[in-house]
Amino acid sequence: MADRPAFFASTISRNFIGWGGAFGTTCACCGRKIAAPWASQCQLVWCLYCGMEHGHVAMVEREFGAFPYGVTAEEARHV
Numbered sequence: 001m002a003d004r005p006a007f008f009a010s011t012i013s014r015n016f017i018g019w020g021g022a023f024g025t026t027c028a029c030c031g032r033k034i035a036a037p038w039a040s041q042c043q044l045v046w047c048l049y050c051g052m053e054h055g056h057v058a059m060v061e062r063e064f065g066a067f068p069y070g071v072t073a074e075e076a077r078h079v
């Protein structure tokens with residue numbers, strides 16, 4: 001399952017990058033500019049939109065408040 005994304009990043013993460021918790025990258029699926037945690041640097045990162053489009057992340061926008069910088073594949077399974 002190497003091609004399964006490990007993290008789904010939101011695009012509203014400028015503050016997150018600001019304090020050094022994330023790095024700027026692009027969605028491996030659509031190329032959208034996103035920010036991902038350093039922990040997922042060597043992993044496949046998608047944006048939340050692609051995650052939802054492909055059914056990896058539940059379509060629940062209200063959950064975004066709980067995940068200001070995105071969700072990991074692990075978290076997405078629990079939503």
Ligand SMILES: [Zn+2]
Pocket residue numbers: 027028029030031032046047048049050051
């Ligand atoms: Zn994308």
